[in-house]
Amino acid sequence: MEMDTRDSDFDRIFSEYQRSVYNYVLRMVRERSTAEELTQDTFVKIYNALADFRGDSELSTWIYTIATNTCLDHFRSSSHRKSEKTDLLRPEDLLKNVSPEDFKEPPSAEDEVIHAQMSSCVLGYIDDLPEDYRAVILLHDLHGFTNPEIAKITGSTLENVKVRLHRARKKMQEVFSSKCSFYRDERNVLRCVEKEDNGSGDDA
Secondary structure, three states: OHHHHHHHHHHHHHHHHHHHHHHHHHHHHOOOOHHHHHHHHHHHHHHHHOOOOOOOOHHHHHHHHHHHHHHHHHHHOOOOOOOOOOOOOOHHOOOOOHHHHHOOOOHHHHHHHHHHHHOOOHHHHHHHHHHHHHHHHHHHHHHHHHHHHHHHHHOOOOHHHHHHHHHHHHHHHHHHHHHEEEOOOOOOEEEEOOOOOOOOOOOO
């Protein structure tokens, strides 16, 4: 793939996927500045690997595989420090025309899409899931990937994805039953209201 073509393809990919990838990474790492850094790292990796992308999988699957692996590498790293890659294009060169604001708070329209699928309360409990459970439920319920696609993205077997998704939902159901009351709003979107903590008299 020639450089001009790769640059053009990358610009299109960045424009289409940056917001959704950032939202996914943010939910994975739960810290805004880290999410901004890892999203940028993800797109640097996408750029450098773009010439080798042969279309063996869907573009979105390939992109989220890179994003997921970037998050998992971050979790595995003891220092979480960025190593210098002299043979790769530097992030500041690749993204020189991108404002830092592009990696910050998503626009209101994006926020509305997210909350149309899950309420902020539900997302808050997803944040508390272990990272492997959090990844599968975010990819499936928030970003619409199928179980086979998630298996490819996470490098797991299809059976493992099914088990993790089942356990994640079971864990959330246990939390919801004790902390939330559910209802459907006028758009038939599932919402929850946190139950009041009336206390158990332990401090009496």
